[in-house]
Amino acid sequence: MKNILKALSIITPMVMLFVLVQCKPMPGSSSGDEKTFIVASQTVDCTGVAPMKCLQVKEKESDSWGNFYSNIEGFTYEPGFEYVLKVKTEKIQNPPMDGSSIKYTLVQQVSKTKK
Numbered sequence: 001m002k003n004i005l006k007a008l009s010i011i012t013p014m015v016m017l018f019v020l021v022q023c024k025p026m027p028g029s030s031s032g033d034e035k036t037f038i039v040a041s042q043t044v045d046c047t048g049v050a051p052m053k054c055l056q057v058k059e060k061e062s063d064s065w066g067n068f069y070s071n072i073e074g075f076t077y078e079p080g081f082e083y084v085l086k087v088k089t090e091k092i093q094n095p096p097m098d099g100s101s102i103k104y105t106l107v108q109q110v111s112k113t114k115k
Contacts, residue, residue, distance in 0.1 A: 034107060037072075039083040040065055041115035049098050070099075074106035084110040 040056035046067045048054075055077060056065040072087055086107040095101040 033089045035059060035087050035089055036110070037068075037083075037085045037087050039068075039077065039085060041080055041082045043077075043079070070102065070104055072104040072106050075109070078112075080115060082113045082115050086110060 036059060037057050038059070038061065043053040043055055044067065046052060046054035046069070048069050052069075054067040054069055057068040058065055072085065075083075075085060075087075077083075086109075088105045088107050090103045090105070092099075092101050092103050
């Protein structure tokens, strides 16, 4: 048990550093902007601080899907549906070390399509 705890105390800071390096805001995000996000009908396995499920998000139909590590306040995801969302982005002052520097808030659910 002591060996497991010792290993975790070494691995945990490395994972947190990895997450910080990998968690980048969506392109073009800045304080108070409004974006349109297309959210895929399925989540994917990804790794943040720990293994988790990530939404797949893009801003234009022609873009590639990207992992979305944050949540969108006011939005409840339901598998099997593709969404088009209007989302407000706000810079977070002094974000937590393991969190995003951008807060995402649902402005409007434009569409919800069964896939």
